[in-house]
Amino acid sequence: MTPGSLSGQSSRPALRGWLRSPLANQIKAPLVCIGLTLLLWQLLVQFNSAGFPGPVAVIRQTWDPYIINPFFDDGGTSKGLGLQLLISLQRVAVGYSLAAIVGIGAGLAIGLNRFLRRGFDPLIQVLRTVPPLAWLPISLLLFQQADSAAIFVIFITAIWPIIINTAVGINEIPQDYNNVARVLRLSKRNYLIDILMPATAPYVFTGLRIAIGLAWLAIVAAEMLKADGGIGFFIWDAYNAGGDTSTSQIILAIVVIGLVGLALDRLVGAVGTLVAKGGRS
């Protein structure tokens, strides 16, 4: 990666030293590749007369107020990106929590009971493939209200991987641990606390992690169709406004959505590692 590293004494040893540090090693490659992508984008835009903004234009056009002031509130639906995000995150929090509670509960029931497992498996396999937006009309019919409908879509999208992974986790408890429990004649309660929960935790968190991604996916889509606030609404609103800077706003929102999605995924992953410490080594 660094040509000329064998040339001995360097004119700028400090920079060279830093380039070889572990941190630099990690960010070097992404930095270069993302930079090249942005450059390519900027170059391509030069040949486009339709007015699609390049990265520089995006930043310039959204700098004020969207980037420097994410929490402005002009009343109505005109709010900063941060506030829009909070609205979305709030919906996700409610829907996802419900999905986690119901999903783990259902997963436990299905994992522990052969009859339920066999009975519900086909249903789960079918429903889990339904795209989030397909639920929206039903959801609106049921709840008559955009906010609850969006929450329901998140719930129904996020619950399947949680159920499936919890059930699989219970199924996959090593026979050895179950044998230990049988030999020691552990009570139901102790079995749950000492063996079932710790052994299933890694699977449950895998499910939760997949679910948070799906939930974030669903919220943006749901808000774009029917909502009066939230990051999805922001994109759709900007598109409908059709102003000079709309495209830039949309692009900025996309970047923000991506970053938040990544953060959510990492957050759940980190919690999972923390809770399931020890895990199945």
Place this chain on the structure above:
Amino acid sequence: MSRPFLRVDDVTRSFELPGGGCYVALKDIDLAINKGEFVSLIGHSGCGKSTLLNLLAGLDQANTGGILMEGRQITDPGPDRMVVFQNYSLLPWQTVRQNIGLAVNNVLRDLSATERSERIDTSMQLVGLSQAADKLPSELSGGMKQRVAIARALSIRPSLLLLDEPFGALDALTRGNLQQQLMQICQQAGVTAVMVTHDVNEALLLSDRIVCMTNGPEARIGQIVTVPFERPRHRLEVMEHPAYYGLRSELIGFLQQQRRLRQRRAELERQAEQSRSTARSTGSAGAVATARATVVRLGYLPGLDVAPLAMALARRLFDPAALELAPVSFATWERLELALREGQIDVAITPASTPLRLTLGLDGAPPWPAITPMTVSRNGNALCLARPIGEGGVVDGASLRDWLAGRDQPLSVAVPQRQGMTELLLRHWLAGSGIDPEARVRFVPLAPVAMQGALRNERIDAFIAGRYRVAEAVQERQGLVLASDREIWDGHPEKVLCCHEAWAAAHPEALLALCAALMRAGERCDDSSQREAMVQMLSQPQWLGSRAAGALSRQFEARPEGGLGALRFNHFHSDRAHVSNPAEGCWILTQLSRWGWCPFPSNRVEILSQIYRPDLCERAQELAGFAALPLPRVAISLADGLHFDQDEPLAYLQSLPGRPSPPVQALPVPLSVQSTATSPPSPTIPG
């Protein structure tokens, strides 16, 4: 005898296969373990050792039979039978203390919290892990994990400790230390332990007894080795013990024999498949498979012992769909054996010693691997002494010895076959009576039909033969019954079914159908209400002839004269008569080597499991509709009061009077292709 601590009673465990059928992992396991005993299970992988351990733990249930611990049946797992699992099975999310606490806190609920905590501490001290109390298993080495597992198991003071290859994954040094620790702990705590292992040295160091399992499927106990070293044991002292290397080579020998047997079975299976496919294409083979039935040529010598054959033919018990039987009669055993070797007949009813003689090649010809799937008859022999000698005061073994002492010539005794079952029994009886059969007796092989004439002409002094021949001689006032086989070995195997192993592998259905028919016929022969019909049947010319009818029917009278009361009728069915019992074969082996005809084979288990096929016997019994009674692993009681333990044949040989112990050496049995002759031999008409 006091009741054992743990009793495994005829346990069979089979698993249903997903594609139908079932896999029998363990068959007829019979084992008693005393309190405080350390028992190891060894065998090749797939021999059901771990299955047996799971049954003992209660994690798995036997299909038939049961396991009793202190008189109570084991039906589910429990903390009184603690298991040390193969891969430790520590909970990775719990520290060492928590892992041990899981056992202590859940099991010892009667103790106070402080007592339990103390118990956890002492358990950790016991295995030297106090420093690691708060570490997670992932932070421990393999040896430490295993110590935690042992500490967890011992912390609740189980009455039975079950160890599944506990040291398999450890390096040699750690293993040695842990073995020593385990030994001390077990001895201090007086724990009864059962350990699965594949390490012969480990088994020898730790165990009081080593149970060697045969290959699966249908794994059985092949041999039980008692380890005599005194406790406390130390590795080096044990290795210097004079018996150590003998025991070690016995165990390794057993494992090697099992491996060879497995290869042999596979090879036979392959050959059988091959011959079946060639038979399909050419339409000719040793036994001709027609569209439905297989023609089986069965050789026999007429006599009472083949009554089941006569019965089966007369009552049409052979299932015509599976089997078309062509019986071939012979006058002497030599000719029958020759026909068998040359493939002129497929199967024969032979003396019980014949399969071993042919397999070991004791008749002078190359080894001919025979098998025997069933015993056709038991008992029915007697020693008939010329009447003048008997009237001169010879009435039993002791008087015969005294009589022989005052005479220069040896006693001349006719036997139907050299090295036959009758000769073995006779020699055993003679030696037991203080008569050296080598010096004082001359054995004359003679066709059974010619024996009475030879006695009359004073060419022989006595003969040993079937009860019917003896009865005739007694009836005609030529002889007296000096001894019957009841005074030697009551219930000994007399005639067995014998065929080449390759033929058995190639025609399994026909062989089983034949056995099943003979078994059903044997049941009728044992039925006293059928006696009259049986006499009539046997009086026909192809069996014993009309002359026999009188002699036979007189024997069934309430009080026969002339010592005939000592004769016991053959039995064909009762008391598990059909069983093909390797323990009996082992006795025959000891006798063959006792008289110097062969060295005692160090690979006896291999030879015996090759020849004796209780598995086929059981399948045939099922086919015949009889309950397959399992074979108890008990010593055989002979009439001289000496018990024969199949696990200690050399000790038995040493305890016998007379000759020095024979040399011990391996007698390999090469795979051989069975010679086949398609033209049947010219049948000999019995005289």
